[in-house]
Amino acid sequence: xxxxxxxxSNKVTEKGKDVELRCDPISGHTALYWYRQSLGQGLEFxxxxxxxxxxxxxxxxxxxxxxxxxxxxxxxxxxQRTQQEDSAVYLCASSQQTHSGAxxxxxxxxxxxRLTVL
Amino acid sequence: xxxxxxxEKLLSVFKGAPVELKCNYSYSGSPELFWYVQYSxxxxxxxxxHISRESIKGFTADLNKGETSFHLKKPFAQxxxxxxxxxxxxxxxxxxxxxxxxxxxxxx
Numbered sequence: 001x002x003x004x005x006x007x008x009s010n011k012v013t014e015k016g017k018d019v020e021l022r023c024d025p026i027s028g029h030t031a032l033y034w035y036r037q038s039l040g041q042g043l044e045f046x047x048x049x050x051x052x053x054x055x056x057x058x059x060x061x062x063x064x065x066x067x068x069x070x071x072x073x074x075x076x077x078x079x080q081r082t083q084q085e086d087s088a089v090y091l092c093a094s095s096q097q098t099h100s101g102a103x104x105x106x107x108x109x110x111x112x113x114r115l116t117v118l
Numbered sequence: 119x120x121x122x123x124x125x126e127k128l129l130s131v132f133k134g135a136p137v138e139l140k141c142n143y144s145y146s147g148s149p150e151l152f153w154y155v156q157y158s159x160x161x162x163x164x165x166x167x168h169i170s171r172e173s174i175k176g177f178t179a180d181l182n183k184g185e186t187s188f189h190l191k192k193p194f195a196q197x198x199x200x201x202x203x204x205x206x207x208x209x210x211x212x213x214x215x216x217x218x219x220x221x222x223x224x225x226x
Contacts, residue, residue, distance in 0.1 A: 107214065
């Protein structure tokens with residue numbers, strides 16, 4: 001079947017504008033993750049959704065960042081009042097159900113959204 | 119808190135030469151270690167994990183708890199191995215902590 005998809009693939013915005021990034025996980029995957037990949041940096045964890053549980057937002061860098069997942073499937077990452085330092089590739093991943101301490105379920109990554117804030 | 123260090127941003131080797139991509143981690147418990155790879159214009163994908171003790175595309179990695187390392191090795195590099203390689207650690211939860219990555223360039 002289809003892998004994780006993300007849209008848009010590229011987004012250029014002006015400083016101060018809000019942006020929304022979308023992620024469609026693999027069908028049947030209940031776990032969804034957002035990461036940020038900045039130039040010269042590794043992948044930085046942002047947020048994690050698992051089924052109907054409260055999301056783990058511990059990686060969100062500021063209150064300008066928020067994410068939601070509707071119906072346990074599609075997720076939207078919103079960045080308000082964008083800043084130049086928000087420029088990065090935003091990656092989404094999904095996996096089968098996973099629990100803390102349980103065997104790792106492979107995360108499958110999407111192609112990413114390249115965000116450029118001018 | 120856990121940390122993953124990949125000391126080399128860029129590693130260039132000649133085709134047929136041995137490759138070793140270094141990864142060191144910091145974590146007080148028993149981690150799970152992974153290598154992810156991203157080929158040009160492709161998405162990030164899992165290459166191998168230490169618990170599987172497998173060889174994928176000729177690559178192997180051994181977890182050395184004494185040295186807190188998980189170096190990725192291949193005896194004979196191929197041009198198609200050129201890519202970004204990320205070492206990642208899972209510390210008892212779902213969350214992965216990634217290193218900053220090493221770009222491997224295999225010179226023909």
